[in-house]
Amino acid sequence: MGRRLGRRIRRPARRNGRPGPDRAHPAPPRSRGPRPEGPAVTPWINQATHRDWLGAETLRLLAFGSRAGLPEGGGAYLDAVGKPDAAQGVQTWITARTVHVYSLGHLLGVPGSAPVAHAAIAGLVARLRDPEHGGWFHALDSGGVPDRDAGKSCYDHAFVLLAAASATLAERGGGRSLLRQASTVYLKRFWDDEAGLPIDLWDNAFTRPDDYRGLNSTMHSVEAMLTVADAVEAPEAAQWRERAARAARFVARLAKDHDGLLPEHFGPDWTPDLELNRDRPDDPFKPFGATPGHGLEWARLLLHVEAAGGEDDELAGAAMLLFNRAVADGWAPDGTEGFVYTVDWDGAPMVRQRMHWVLAEAIAAAAALHRRTGERRYADWYAAWWNYAEEHLIDRDGGSWRHQLDEHNRPATTVWPGKPDLYHAIQATLLPRLPLAPMLARAVRDGMMDSAQAGTNAEAKA
DSSP states (O other), X not given: OOOOOOOOOOOOOEETTEEOOOSSSOOOOTTTSOOOOOTTSOOGGGOHHHHHHHHHHHHHHHHHTTTOBOTTSSBBOXXXXXXXXXXXXXXXXXXXXXXXXXXXXXXXXXTTHHHHHHXXXXXXXXXXXXXXXXXXXXXXXXXXXBOOTTOEEHHHHHHHHHHHHHHHHTTOTTHHHHHHHHHHHIIIIIEETXXXXXXXXXXXXXXOBOXXXXXXXXXXXXXXXXXXXXXXXXXXXXXXXXXXXXXXXXXXXXXXHTXXXXXXXXXXXXXXXXXXXXXXXXXXXXXXXXXXXXXHHHXXXXXXXXXXXXXXXXXXXXXXXXXXXXXXHHBSXXXXXXXXXXXXXXXXXXXXXXXXXXXXXXXXXXXXXXXXXXXXXXXXXXXXXXXXXXXXXXXXXXXXXXXXXXXXXXXOOSSOOSOOOOXXXXXXXXXXXXXXXXXXXXXXXXXXXXXXXXXXXXXXXX
């Protein structure tokens, strides 16, 4: 008999003594929401001039990270002006993201992308890989010594899987071999087929799994598995898509059961642990409470899963619910534009800093929902959030995006010093130009850029 997964938490009904917002159809105050455009105004997402602007931002971001490929192998953690920050060592998740981003750059025809991807691939193939126990170390310190105490995490390995699939689709040297290795490790160590969800963490020697289960590593696993499916042949591709769909259906049920306020942390039987890190609410990977940014990211991923497998009202409905809840709780709850980082279980703000990745995921989610539904409100949010990004996050002088702002939209570095990588920002510039399936690397490789408008009902419903 299978395990019962995901005990329900109480439904938030009131906030600050007032009735909670209508989660199915949120109507934020006019000052917090985008100004609706008239029906004669073509949504930005459908305009060629806007797509040109997105393309220019893609190129600007790739130029900023051009020094990310380390000569000795690996992807550098970048400082505020795009220089490698040696003090941060070499981190597997940063290196894997570098492979993914610059494989996309190569597929886009951007000169200089391939050498960066190759350097990062070399780091995954050699320096960051554990030759004794298998898998990948979390990081190397500034002296090149592996961090064995951190153990082997699903988060890191999901990004290695994504990197390997993107490199394979970009036909980068070593990509296919890396994909075979990463797939083997992921399926043997992290994928729990009984639960239909991944194990989050092992000790360094892969002798004991940690009891913690997390939705963050699950989320990035779904993205990676869909990308792997695009990089392999049948029947293996269908198996990867089904794994992604199982995880997505679990999240869709969670969203429905908890009014779109997703628990982040779980025990070994996937019972929510609602008190984890209450004393460290701004933890960059395991924050206390719910994370609106993850609700937005999951909203988009559920639509990718649906697009890969066929129309599914459960997944689409959950995507809309997650988006609505994230916007209702997370966008400007204190009267200042921007998404707060976390909220408590009543939907009230906890950590009010504004992280760049949340805004990037909001943009991508709005684009995906507009693509799926054709509803004009998503296009209006999309434009409003790009305006916010231009005003507060995009650094026209120093390059890239400011990774963190305080509650008043001033630059901050308490969680994210520097501008470590390009993953979220670059995807925000590409996803609006592509269909929901296949995933990024395959869609770019197959020449689907800017063809996503064809065959949608966006204009009809605008």
